[in-house]
Amino acid sequence: MNGGKNGMDEFRFIDRSNSNAEKYTLRKKLFHTEEVMPMWVADMDIATPECVLEALKERLNHPIFGYEIMPDSAYAAQIAWMREHHSFEIKREWLSYSPSVVASIGCAIRALSEEGDEVIVMDPVYPPFYSMVKENNRHLILHPLKPDVEGKYHFDLEQLRTQITSKTKLLLFCSPHNPIGRVWSREELTLLGRFCLEHGIRIISDEIHCDIVYKPHTHIPMASLSLELSENTVTLIGPGKTFNMAGFSISTVCIASDTLQRAYEEERQRVHFGDGAALSHVAFEAAYTYGGPWHRNVMDHLSRNVRLIEEWCRKNPVIRFRPPEATYLAWLDCRELGLGDRELREFFVHKAGLGLSPGLSFGKEGSGFMRLNFAVPTVVLEDALEKLSGALRG
Numbered sequence: 001m002n003g004g005k006n007g008m009d010e011f012r013f014i015d016r017s018n019s020n021a022e023k024y025t026l027r028k029k030l031f032h033t034e035e036v037m038p039m040w041v042a043d044m045d046i047a048t049p050e051c052v053l054e055a056l057k058e059r060l061n062h063p064i065f066g067y068e069i070m071p072d073s074a075y076a077a078q079i080a081w082m083r084e085h086h087s088f089e090i091k092r093e094w095l096s097y098s099p100s101v102v103a104s105i106g107c108a109i110r111a112l113s114e115e116g117d118e119v120i121v122m123d124p125v126y127p128p129f130y131s132m133v134k135e136n137n138r139h140l141i142l143h144p145l146k147p148d149v150e151g152k153y154h155f156d157l158e159q160l161r162t163q164i165t166s167k168t169k170l171l172l173f174c175s176p177h178n179p180i181g182r183v184w185s186r187e188e189l190t191l192l193g194r195f196c197l198e199h200g201i202r203i204i205s206d207e208i209h210c211d212i213v214y215k216p217h218t219h220i221p222m223a224s225l226s227l228e229l230s231e232n233t234v235t236l237i238g239p240g241k242t243f244n245m246a247g248f249s250i251s252t253v254c255i256a257s258d259t260l261q262r263a264y265e266e267e268r269q270r271v272h273f274g275d276g277a278a279l280s281h282v283a284f285e286a287a288y289t290y291g292g293p294w295h296r297n298v299m300d301h302l303s304r305n306v307r308l309i310e311e312w313c314r315k316n317p318v319i320r321f322r323p324p325e326a327t328y329l330a331w332l333d334c335r336e337l338g339l340g341d342r343e344l345r346e347f348f349v350h351k352a353g354l355g356l357s358p359g360l361s362f363g364k365e366g367s368g369f370m371r372l373n374f375a376v377p378t379v380v381l382e383d384a385l386e387k388l389s390g391a392l393r394g
């Protein structure tokens with residue numbers, strides 16, 4: 001099986017405008033014009049690995065697509081990947097299928113807390129973190145993440161200590177963090193993990209971005225830090241970001257604790273997640289088994305794109321950029337432009353012709369920022385930066 005074609009061909013431009021891609025079809029609704037280069041929703045404008053396509057073609061030789069269960073061999077492939085890439089030892093019985101990480105967040109919130117309980121969410125963060133808490137009738141404890149002079153964000157446990165109450169039951173944690181691109185260090189994770197254990201707070205750790213990490217940073221799963229943390233954490237992982245296959249609706253939930261697992265499983269039965277679809281199982285297993293070379297190539301490609309943005313920002317210092325430690329999302333600090341959030345968004349859409357995610361959509365702390373998805377062919381990124389230069393000149 002071909003793990004990944006080598007060379008730049010993998011990262012050529014592919015027209016997605018007529019492929020029902022959300023990034024393109026929702027342009028009009030979101031930006032009120034189709035004349036924008038869409039650089040918002042977090043998927044890649046890069047072909048899914050060849051090994052996945054080959055495995056799918058082979059499966060199509062069998063003409064029946066009835067109910068299927070997720071095979072042990074698929075779980076084994078993910079377990080091997082997590083061991084090799086993150087030194088995370090997962091047992092098969094800890095894992096279950098989920099159609100989406102966001103759905104798992106909702107399920108875990110309901111399983112591990114009661115209506116009216118409080119859930120800690122760090123601001124700014126991926127928007128469904130807020131909506132999942134609110135829609136499940138829990139209260140948000142918003143902990144602001146603050147950038148230092150270098151633009152590196154931190155949480156503050158002294159402040160968090162003053163924010164929690166006896167009703168605080170959960171931390172909804174993003175690791176690595178979207179949109180600020182942090183890979184939390186061992187020390188940060190240990191302190192945060194200890195804080196949660198001390199206060200009886202369970203952790204839901206969304207680690208969907210764990211494989212898009214730039215050297216020299218390494219992702220450390222919260223649950224791998226200690227036995228106690230493994231027993232206190234629900235970890236959400238999947239191939240969606242790693243291999244650009246969000247459209248397969250497949251991810252897993254990893255729970256080591258019997259108590260947490262029982263609670264989660266009851267809720268999971270209530271919402272009937274089922275066991276996934278034939279083609280998704282095949283894609284999942286092939287990606288984790290054979291996708292290593294493709295993943296290495298894509299990381300090289302993304303690193304090149306980071307350097308391009310860095311270079312551009314050096315020439316245009318009015319927009320500040322700290323290269324992300326993880327994710328293919330650039331968190332652009334546009335505060336020096338002196339625009340309000342609405343004007344900033346209009347500037348990007350109407351002056352630059354770029355459809356980015358406004359920082360404010362990630363929470364109050366995102367005000368004055370824009371998030372640019374750079375998982376695109378380099379020519380596309382060059383074009384986007386050129387458009388932005390033109391808008392700034394204007």
Ligand SMILES: Cc1ncc(COP(=O)(O)O)c(C=O)c1O
Pocket residue numbers: 042099100101102103126174178206208209238240246251
């Ligand atoms: C932190 C985070 N969690 C979850 C998701 C979405 O996961 P899924 O499509 O499996 O619901 C995203 C997508 O951007 C994300 O950034």
